Amino acid sequence: MNASEGRIVVAVDVGTYKVVTVIAKVDEYITAERMAGYSASHIIASIGGSQIECLNSRGVVAVSNPNGEISPTDLARVIDAAKAVSLPSTKEIIHVLPRNYTVDGQEGIKDPIGMTGVRLEVDTHIITANSIAVRNLEKAFSEVGVDVDSFVFNGYASSFSVLSDTEKELGVILIDIGAGTTDIQIYTEGSVAYSSVLAIGARHITNDLAIGLRISLESAEKIKLYLSQVPQKRVIRPDDAEGRKEQKASDEIDLAELRLPEDLTKVSHKTLVEGIIRPRLNEIFTMVGLEIKKSGFGGQTPAGIVLAGGGAMTVGIKDSAKRMLAMPVRVGTPQNMKGIIDEIQNPAYATVIGLAQIGSRMGEEKSLPFGFSLPKIPGMGGSGKVMKKLFELTHERILSKPSY
Numbered sequence: 001m002n003a004s005e006g007r008i009v010v011a012v013d014v015g016t017y018k019v020v021t022v023i024a025k026v027d028e029y030i031t032a033e034r035m036a037g038y039s040a041s042h043i044i045a046s047i048g049g050s051q052i053e054c055l056n057s058r059g060v061v062a063v064s065n066p067n068g069e070i071s072p073t074d075l076a077r078v079i080d081a082a083k084a085v086s087l088p089s090t091k092e093i094i095h096v097l098p099r100n101y102t103v104d105g106q107e108g109i110k111d112p113i114g115m116t117g118v119r120l121e122v123d124t125h126i127i128t129a130n131s132i133a134v135r136n137l138e139k140a141f142s143e144v145g146v147d148v149d150s151f152v153f154n155g156y157a158s159s160f161s162v163l164s165d166t167e168k169e170l171g172v173i174l175i176d177i178g179a180g181t182t183d184i185q186i187y188t189e190g191s192v193a194y195s196s197v198l199a200i201g202a203r204h205i206t207n208d209l210a211i212g213l214r215i216s217l218e219s220a221e222k223i224k225l226y227l228s229q230v231p232q233k234r235v236i237r238p239d240d241a242e243g244r245k246e247q248k249a250s251d252e253i254d255l256a257e258l259r260l261p262e263d264l265t266k267v268s269h270k271t272l273v274e275g276i277i278r279p280r281l282n283e284i285f286t287m288v289g290l291e292i293k294k295s296g297f298g299g300q301t302p303a304g305i306v307l308a309g310g311g312a313m314t315v316g317i318k319d320s321a322k323r324m325l326a327m328p329v330r331v332g333t334p335q336n337m338k339g340i341i342d343e344i345q346n347p348a349y350a351t352v353i354g355l356a357q358i359g360s361r362m363g364e365e366k367s368l369p370f371g372f373s374l375p376k377i378p379g380m381g382g383s384g385k386v387m388k389k390l391f392e393l394t395h396e397r398i399l400s401k402p403s404y
C-alpha cells in the first residue's frame with residue numbers, strides 16, 4: 001500500500017441539533033460499509049460555542065541564515081513569536097492562521113520561503129477556545145474509545161467547504177446558522193481575519209413559532225421545515241390566466257399533512273413568515289451586523305455574505321440578510337467532494353465536510369496554512385473498530401429525534 005492509498009479521514013461534527021460523521025478516503029469518498037479494513041489516519045472534530053474568541057497578532061524575528069535566505073525554521077520561529085500572546089489561564093489557542101508575511105518592510109507576502117531578508121514579520125489570526133470546553137469534548141470522545149487528533153472551529157471548517165478562493169481573495173463573510181449558535185468567519189485578502197460565535201440560532205425561530213402559535217416545539221419545528229419547502233410565490237399573474245385580474249391566492253396554508261397533535265390545519269402564511277420568522281431573522285442579522293462592525297473589517301468584503309448551517313434554509317433568509325446587512329447574499333453548499341451523496345449536499349453539512357477536507361490535507365503540510373494543526377494527541381487508535389463505533393454512535397443520534 002503506498003502512502004496515500006487507503007488514507008482515511010474521519011470527521012465528526014458535534015452540533016447542538018445533530019451529530020454527523022463523515023468518513024472520507026483521500027481522493028475518494030467511501031461508504032461506511034466499505035470502510036472495514038481501512039485505518040483512520042486522522043479523526044478530526046468540530047468545536048464551537050460562544051466561548052470561541054479570536055485575536056490578530058504579529059510576530060517578528062531576525063532571519064537566522066547568515067546569507068539571509070528565509071527557511072521553514074524561520075517561519076516556525078516567527079509563528080511562535082506571534083503565538084506568544086498573553087491569554088487568561090482558562091483559554092487556549094486552537095488555531096494560528098498566518099495572514100501575511102513582511103520581509104524587510106515589504107508587506108503582503110504569502111510565501112516567504114526562499115526569499116532573502118533580515119527581518120521577517122507575520123500577521124496571524126489566532127482562534128482561542130475555553131480550555132474546559134476542549135477538555136470536556138476530549139473526554140466525551142475518549143469515553144467512547146475515540147481519540148481525536150484535532151479540534152477545528154466550526155466556522156472555519158464550514159468556510160473550507162463552502163467558500164470559493166475568489167470569494168476569500170475578494171473578502172467574504174461566512175455565517176453558519178446552526179440550532180444554538182451562529183458562527184461568523186470573515187476572510188480578507190485570502191485569509192481569515194475574524195472569527196466569532198453568537199449564542200443565537202435557528203432554534204430561536206422554532207421557539208418563537210411555538211410561542212406564537214401556542215404549540216409544542218416539535219410541532220413548531222415541523223411547521224418551520226415545511227415552510228422552507230412550500231413555494232413562496234403565491235400570486236397568480238394576469239398573463240397566466242387571460243384577461244383575468246391579478247388575484248392573490250389564499251394566504252392560508254394547509255398544514256393537514258403534518259398531522260400535528262394540536263389539530264392545527266390552516267394558518268396564515270404571512271403571519272408565520274412576516275410576523276414571526278422574519279423579526280427573529282432580522283434580529284440575528286442585526287447581531288451579525290454589530291459583530292462585523294466590531295471586527296473592524298466591515299467594508300472589506302465585496303464578495304458579501306455566504307450562509308451555511310441548517311438555519312440557512314429558513315424561509316425568507318436571503319431577503320432578511322440582504323436587507324439587514326446590505327451586501328450580496330448566497331446560500332452555500334459543501335463543494336469539492338467527489339462521490340458525495342445528495343443528502344449531504346446541504347448547507348447543514350458544511351461543517352462536517354469542511355472537517356473532512358481539512359483532515360484530508362493534514363498529511364500534506366503545505367496545503368494547510370502553516371502552523372494550522374494542533375499538537376498530535378498521543379495514542380490515537382486508528383482502527384476500523386473506532387470508526388465503526390463512531391458510525392454507530394452518530395448513526396443512532398441521527399436516526400433518533402433531534403434535540404432542540
Ligand SMILES: Nc1ncnc2c1ncn2[C@@H]1O[C@H](COP(=O)(O)OP(=O)(O)OP(=O)(O)O)[C@@H](O)[C@H]1O
Nearest residue numbers: 015016017018178179180181202228309310311313
Ligand atoms: N429545511 C430547513 N428549513 C428551515 N430550518 C432548517 C431546515 N433544516 C434544518 N433547519 C434548522 O437548522 C437548525 C440546525 O442546523 P444545523 O444542523 O446546522 O445545526 P448544528 O450544527 O447541529 O447546531 P450548532 O452549529 O448550533 O451547534 C435547526 O434549528 C433546524 O430547525
Ligand SMILES: [Mg+2]
Nearest residue numbers: 015154178351
Ligand atoms: Mg453547526
